[in-house]
Amino acid sequence: MSAPAGGAGGGGGHRRDLWIVAAWWAGVTVLGEILVGPLLRLYPEAASREGVVSDDAIFYLLRLVVPVVALVVILLVYSMVRFRARAGEVGDAPAQARGGRWAFAWLGVSAALTVSVIFYPGVTGLLEIWKSKTAVNPLTVEVVAQQWEWRFSYPELGIENAETLVLPKGRTVDFVITSRDVIHSFWVPSLRIKKDAIPGETRHLFLTPDRLTSTEEDPMTRVQCAELCGIGHARMRADVRVVAPADFEAWAAEQGGTTASAAEGSLPSTPARAQAVTP
Numbered sequence: 001m002s003a004p005a006g007g008a009g010g011g012g013g014h015r016r017d018l019w020i021v022a023a024w025w026a027g028v029t030v031l032g033e034i035l036v037g038p039l040l041r042l043y044p045e046a047a048s049r050e051g052v053v054s055d056d057a058i059f060y061l062l063r064l065v066v067p068v069v070a071l072v073v074i075l076l077v078y079s080m081v082r083f084r085a086r087a088g089e090v091g092d093a094p095a096q097a098r099g100g101r102w103a104f105a106w107l108g109v110s111a112a113l114t115v116s117v118i119f120y121p122g123v124t125g126l127l128e129i130w131k132s133k134t135a136v137n138p139l140t141v142e143v144v145a146q147q148w149e150w151r152f153s154y155p156e157l158g159i160e161n162a163e164t165l166v167l168p169k170g171r172t173v174d175f176v177i178t179s180r181d182v183i184h185s186f187w188v189p190s191l192r193i194k195k196d197a198i199p200g201e202t203r204h205l206f207l208t209p210d211r212l213t214s215t216e217e218d219p220m221t222r223v224q225c226a227e228l229c230g231i232g233h234a235r236m237r238a239d240v241r242v243v244a245p246a247d248f249e250a251w252a253a254e255q256g257g258t259t260a261s262a263a264e265g266s267l268p269s270t271p272a273r274a275q276a277v278t279p
């Protein structure tokens with residue numbers, strides 16, 4: 001009961017179909033991999049060590065997906081064209097058989113691919129990103145979200161409620177994130193990894209900016225709320241500057257003591273204040 005031929009056409013005809021599909025698959029895969037290269041270069045450049053890990057994972061998955069999509073689409077289109085009903089043909093389709101070697105091979109390969117990407121780049125990437133939690137001497141930046149603005153405090157430097165997020169290049173930052181009202185999400189697109197800001201909760205996000213950049217140069221380097229939080233959500237942004245360590249110290253000294261809005265009172269329970277405080 002192990003005759004290889006399944007359909008009505010006979011073994012020889014199917015072998016030819018397989019070769020045609022294989023040739024198309026190889027061609028489209030090569031073409032796809034060639035085209036995906038320039039596409040990936042259009043991807044906005046990351047500006048953090050962790051962001052590069054995240055980008056590498058996405059690029060790997062996009063490259064991996066090319067032969068998979070190619071195979072599925074080619075099989076589908078080829079079958080539709082090759083085995084279509086011709087004019088005047090009214091008979092039934094050939095009886096469909098279940099299982100067989102191809103089905104099990106298909107199942108085995110898809111399962112293996114799925115499991116493999118859980119480990120690489122999944123687990124390996126996460127471990128790489130989580131290394132930042134153990135960075136020595138991270139810079140603490142308290143991030144407070146509220147409808148519809150962000151405030152940044154640097155407790156080690158005595159800076160409170162800054163409206164611009166200034167970060168030194170090359171030093172891991174421990175963002176301590178919370179919200180005063182509803183759920184927001186702290187996101188700097190070029191740093192890549194985001195974290196929800198949740199009232200009553202304090203969450204940590206460790207990121208290491210590794211490129212000098214600013215909102216002016218690169219709009220992807222801005223704080224953008226990434227959780228729909230009301231009518232002002234889209235405008236809930238803040239400028240970001242990643243500067244050299246010496247410039248950061250100069251900025252901190254400039255800010256020192258004279259906080260942007262010292263008159264606003266203490267952090268946690270100030271009621272929502274007017275939109276623009278001071279430019």
Ligand SMILES: [Cu+2]
Nearest residue numbers: 225227229233
């Ligand atoms: Cu929002």
